[in-house]
Amino acid sequence: MMSETKELMVRDLKKWFRSPAWLFASLVQPVLWLVLFGNAFNPTSMIPSFPGSGAIKTQILQSTFGGAPNYITFLTAGMLCFLVVTWAMWAGGPLVTDRSLGYLNKLLVAPISRTAITFSLLLSSILKGVVLSAILLVVALILPGGLVFASGFGVANLLGIFTALILLSVGFLWLFMMLSVRARSFETLAAIGSTLGLPLLFASSALLPTASMPGWLSTIAGINPISKAADVIRYLIVQGALSGGVLSTVTFDLVYLLSFAAVCTLLGIYASNRGLRME
Amino acid sequence: MFERTPEVTSSDHFKCTDYLFEPAVASSDVKMNTIIEARGLTKVYPPSTRAVNQVSFSVSEGEIFGFLGPNGAGKTTTIKMLTTLASITDGRCNVGGYDVRTQQDGVRRNIGLVPQDAAVDGDLTGMENLVLSARLYKVPDEEIKRKADELIGLVGLDGAAGRLTRTYSGGMRKRLELIVGLIHEPKVLFLDEPTLGLDIQTRTAMWDYIKGINRDRKVTIFMTTHYLEEADSLCGRVAIIDHGRIKALDSPNALKSSLGRDILEVELPEGPDISAKFSSMEGVTEVSRKGSVYSLRMENSGKSLQEISVGLWELGLEVKDVRLTRSSLDQVFLNVTGRLIRDEVVDNADSLIAMARAERARN
Numbered sequence: 001m002m003s004e005t006k007e008l009m010v011r012d013l014k015k016w017f018r019s020p021a022w023l024f025a026s027l028v029q030p031v032l033w034l035v036l037f038g039n040a041f042n043p044t045s046m047i048p049s050f051p052g053s054g055a056i057k058t059q060i061l062q063s064t065f066g067g068a069p070n071y072i073t074f075l076t077a078g079m080l081c082f083l084v085v086t087w088a089m090w091a092g093g094p095l096v097t098d099r100s101l102g103y104l105n106k107l108l109v110a111p112i113s114r115t116a117i118t119f120s121l122l123l124s125s126i127l128k129g130v131v132l133s134a135i136l137l138v139v140a141l142i143l144p145g146g147l148v149f150a151s152g153f154g155v156a157n158l159l160g161i162f163t164a165l166i167l168l169s170v171g172f173l174w175l176f177m178m179l180s181v182r183a184r185s186f187e188t189l190a191a192i193g194s195t196l197g198l199p200l201l202f203a204s205s206a207l208l209p210t211a212s213m214p215g216w217l218s219t220i221a222g223i224n225p226i227s228k229a230a231d232v233i234r235y236l237i238v239q240g241a242l243s244g245g246v247l248s249t250v251t252f253d254l255v256y257l258l259s260f261a262a263v264c265t266l267l268g269i270y271a272s273n274r275g276l277r278m279e
Numbered sequence: 280m281f282e283r284t285p286e287v288t289s290s291d292h293f294k295c296t297d298y299l300f301e302p303a304v305a306s307s308d309v310k311m312n313t314i315i316e317a318r319g320l321t322k323v324y325p326p327s328t329r330a331v332n333q334v335s336f337s338v339s340e341g342e343i344f345g346f347l348g349p350n351g352a353g354k355t356t357t358i359k360m361l362t363t364l365a366s367i368t369d370g371r372c373n374v375g376g377y378d379v380r381t382q383q384d385g386v387r388r389n390i391g392l393v394p395q396d397a398a399v400d401g402d403l404t405g406m407e408n409l410v411l412s413a414r415l416y417k418v419p420d421e422e423i424k425r426k427a428d429e430l431i432g433l434v435g436l437d438g439a440a441g442r443l444t445r446t447y448s449g450g451m452r453k454r455l456e457l458i459v460g461l462i463h464e465p466k467v468l469f470l471d472e473p474t475l476g477l478d479i480q481t482r483t484a485m486w487d488y489i490k491g492i493n494r495d496r497k498v499t500i501f502m503t504t505h506y507l508e509e510a511d512s513l514c515g516r517v518a519i520i521d522h523g524r525i526k527a528l529d530s531p532n533a534l535k536s537s538l539g540r541d542i543l544e545v546e547l548p549e550g551p552d553i554s555a556k557f558s559s560m561e562g563v564t565e566v567s568r569k570g571s572v573y574s575l576r577m578e579n580s581g582k583s584l585q586e587i588s589v590g591l592w593e594l595g596l597e598v599k600d601v602r603l604t605r606s607s608l609d610q611v612f613l614n615v616t617g618r619l620i621r622d623e624v625v626d627n628a629d630s631l632i633a634m635a636r637a638e639r640a641r642n
Contacts, residue, residue, distance in 0.1 A: 007414045015402040018443075102396030106459075109362045110415045111387040279324075279365040 001119075004112040008120030009127075012094055016128065026128065030083050030136040034075065034143065041207055042071040064209050068238050069148045076140040076147045077233035078206025081226045083136060084129040084165050085200060088172035089193040091125035092118075092180020096189055108276065118181065118272045122173050129169050130162060152240025160236045160250075167257040168229040174268025181275030206230045225260045228253040314340045314467055314499050315361065319370035322356050322523075330356040332523035333370070338501060338516075340466075343493050345514035346503040347608065353523040354503035355395065358471050361501065362392050375466045388416070391460035395471040398456040401445030405436055405455050408444060409462050416463035423462075430458035434488055450481035457488060461498065468492070470502040474509060486512055507608040517608070519615055526615040531608060536578070538614045539606025543575045543587065546600040556594065561586045571599075 044057040068074040098104040140147035204226035210218040315338035322331040331353040338344040346354045359365035363383045377385030399408045409427040434454040474482040511531045518528040557566045562583030565576035577583040
């Protein structure tokens with residue numbers, strides 16, 4: 001199964017590289033998000049300048065943004081999560097296209113595992129997500145008034161960030177893969193993806209802390225896996241070396257993400273194999 | 280004056296086929312030669328659409344076997360069942376020595392499919408499409424390059440192998456699809472409407488490639504078509520399928536002589552009615568007359584023509600004109616289904632695909 005998964009993954013990556021518009025959009029999108037969201041939603045910029053305003057801004061950041069030195073630092077974690085979730089939504093797109101063009105039949109008559117067809121798209125999407133996340137991190141660092149890592153930030157933190165991102169992405173990948181194997185047209189996928197995308201983002205701690213949300217929204221945001229991943233990444237960026245209460249919160253959130261990924265994987269494999277079975 | 284008799288493809292395949300029905304041959308030999316065997320094959324799509332209904336046939340190794348029928352007759356559904364894409368509602372089927380219901384992997388390893396619509400990825404080059412398919416079928420790496428080059432040469436795509444296939448014309452694309460289906464050297468190649476939407480020159484070129492592959496590479500071909508000329512020119516045997524059932528099954532020539540009719544029109548100078556004389560000639564089954572033009576329906580036109588010319592010579596009659604209308608599958612189709620295949624309204628999907636292909640060809 002591994003060899004055919006690899007071949008089909010390479011096919012998907014080739015298609016990505018060969019579509020200039022798609023490649024350009026995927027590279028520019030995260031940067032646009034970071035710059036535009038970072039300036040439009042920045043709560044500290046809403047405070048006018050007056051003597052002592054600097055201290056108030058610092059206090060806002062300290063109390064509501066978990067000690068982030070600026071809003072971009074807070075936002076980067078959320079944008080990383082949004083990036084991988086967006087990729088997860090479209091990962092099944094090639095499957096829908098293959099089905100409507102007829103190429104899927106070509107794959108289904110080949111002596112390959114059905115799971116290889118979905119797995120290859122999953123792996124290729126994770127790979128794209130990791131590469132684009134790395135680019136987003138670099139861009140956030142370069143931006144003026146941008147991302148600042150805490151003093152204890154090291155390789156372990158970086159690994160932690162990508163672990164959270166991959167777990168989040170695996171969960172959403174399988175959720176949307178279940179849809180993609182059923183969808184008979186790309187429009188179905190586009191309609192569902194574009195309807196869910198932004199609400200998922202807003203109902204999470206990706207853009208703003210949940211503490212400032214009304215109760216019902218903060219409850220939803222509390223169970224949204226995007227919040228868990230964003231929180232983990234944020235702690236890893238802002239706190240550097242973790243200890244005590246923060247460490248147990250991060251551990252709990254990672255276990256939450258792991259369970260989310262595991263449950264979605266089990267459901268996803270079952271549902272997508274059913275979706276690819278014979279007519 | 281006389282129409283060319285359609286060329287019969289590879290006469291030795293006929294022999295294989297023939298001894299299927301020859302009781303003198305031991306049954307073990309028959310088994311060895313049969314590569315597709317379907318008995319009572321039925322497909323019901325819920326709630327109650329009987330797309331294929333109790334279809335039985337066998338195909339011998341090396342044969343080109345065709346399903347001829349209008350759109351919606353059950354041709355594609357049959358291919359889908361034979362190639363493990365659709366489940367079998369009832370009946371049994373064996374392809375390449377494997378049971379289609381229980382040994383799908385064995386079937387899949389031994390067949391190639393060229394579906395009606397896109398069988399290659401437009402974002403990959405011709406060569407990449409071939410290599411991807413080869414790898415999926417676990418063709419050893421060291422053989423892939425050689426096999427791919429050979430097949431590319433076979434269908435004359437040498438200059439285009441490095442180009443993205445979305446830049447191909449309809450005909451080039453079809454040729455590539457054909458060899459992508461062959462890269463793993465399948466025992467049986469399934470072609471679903473191999474020339475749908477192609478113009479007539481491209482279509483005849485495709486026929487030559489298909490014949491060549493069947494002859495030189497010893498690949499059994501199971502194909503569907505709704506073009507009568509295609510079935511006539513390619514297939515050793517043809518099953519006429521309509522509303523999910525096989526209405527007739529034989530070689531095109533046998534079908535034409537049993538279910539079609541060869542008609543010879545003889546124009547003589549004004550004179551007495553000599554219909555009775557024609558009727559008494561060997562091989563003439565029916566005579567009708569319109570003025571001095573006699574229409575003779577013949578059983579076996581080759582032999583009958585000889586009889587008739589001898590007869591006319593003996594009568595000492597001066598012949599003003601003769602015109603032979605060969606029996607066609609068109610007539611056979613009319614005879615077994617009660618309507619002409621060309622009367623069928625072109626299915627939406629088919630015409631869309633044809634339009635899309637034409638569009639691609641233009642760009």
